[in-house]
Amino acid sequence: MAMEPLPAARPRKSAGKGGKPGPRKPRDEFRTGGKYTPKLLGKAYFQRRRGCPFSGPKAQKIDYKDVRMLAKYLSDYGKILPRHITGVCAEKQRELAQAIKRARMLALLPYTVKFDPTAPRTERAPRGDREPRAPREPRETAGVEAAE
Amino acid sequence: MAFYELTYIIRPDVPTTMVDTVAGKVTDLIKKHKGKLVKTEQWGLRTLAYPISKHKKGYYTMMGVSLSGQEAINDLEHQLKLTEDVIRFMTIKVEDISKEPSAMLKAKNRMGEEDGSDRPERSERA
Numbered sequence: 505m506a507m508e509p510l511p512a513a514r515p516r517k518s519a520g521k522g523g524k525p526g527p528r529k530p531r532d533e534f535r536t537g538g539k540y541t542p543k544l545l546g547k548a549y550f551q552r553r554r555g556c557p558f559s560g561p562k563a564q565k566i567d568y569k570d571v572r573m574l575a576k577y578l579s580d581y582g583k584i585l586p587r588h589i590t591g592v593c594a595e596k597q598r599e600l601a602q603a604i605k606r607a608r609m610l611a612l613l614p615y616t617v618k619f620d621p622t623a624p625r626t627e628r629a630p631r632g633d634r635e636p637r638a639p640r641e642p643r644e645t646a647g648v649e650a651a652e
Numbered sequence: 653m654a655f656y657e658l659t660y661i662i663r664p665d666v667p668t669t670m671v672d673t674v675a676g677k678v679t680d681l682i683k684k685h686k687g688k689l690v691k692t693e694q695w696g697l698r699t700l701a702y703p704i705s706k707h708k709k710g711y712y713t714m715m716g717v718s719l720s721g722q723e724a725i726n727d728l729e730h731q732l733k734l735t736e737d738v739i740r741f742m743t744i745k746v747e748d749i750s751k752e753p754s755a756m757l758k759a760k761n762r763m764g765e766e767d768g769s770d771r772p773e774r775s776e777r778a
Binding site: 558566568569570571572573606608609610611612613615 | 659700714742756764
């Protein structure tokens with residue numbers, strides 16, 4: 505494209521709608537004001553889509569009983585995600601916030617979650633009273649050594 | 653007449669018959685105020701998202717009610733407050749009550765008997 509010979513002094517444009525995906529991080533930090541890192545946002549960040557998921561003819565209903573749906577609009581800490589992250593329109597965001605607050609009252613959703621951002625994402629907390637098992641020690645090779 | 657959704661949580665350490673006892677009480681109250689019980693959903697024993705008065709689980713019941721007048725609601729809420737086995741309740745006004753099972757029951761059916769601790773026969777009663 506004709507954009508190619510441009511000097512690198514215009515990083516914002518090249519990172520935008522150009523064919524080549526520019527350095528992603530600075531742009532997204534600019535969008536969210538650097539306040540929300542991808543790690544913090546989790547699912548809603550990576551699966552961003554255009555348009556409000558609750559508007560339109562075949563849209564989902566917002567209901568305080570639909571815990572799974574509501575949980576998508578919470579951060580890892582259990583806070584309601586701002587709508588510039590989720591793409592929900594202003595009208596529906598007010599409804600959504602109301603529904604989340606109702607679900608919280610009925611202990612369907614947490615008010616807050618103890619979340620450790622330093623922990624690796626895939627690792628799940630050990631269930632209940634059971635302690636995570638210590639890694640198994642390598643099998644004794646005493647027999648082999650004795651043979652020597 | 654207006655539609656309301658009444659959801660309440662019963663503490664887990666009482667016998668399971670308590671769920672029906674409280675439901676009966678509420679039904680009587682609704683009748684007393686000339687209301688109509690549109691539907692009842694038992695969500696069964698669920699884990700609470702945070703402990704309520706040191707309980708970590710609770711029996712959830714949701715009722716769709718049509719009532720007239722604030723007095724009926726006030727009385728209903730007052731009686732629930734006095735019931736010690738009910739650890740939390742919420743009444744909200746809704747436009748209408750759908751006949752279909754709510755998202756909660758649908759989610760449970762989808763999970764199937766994955767976590768067998770939740771009595772599956774509870775969810776079938778509607």
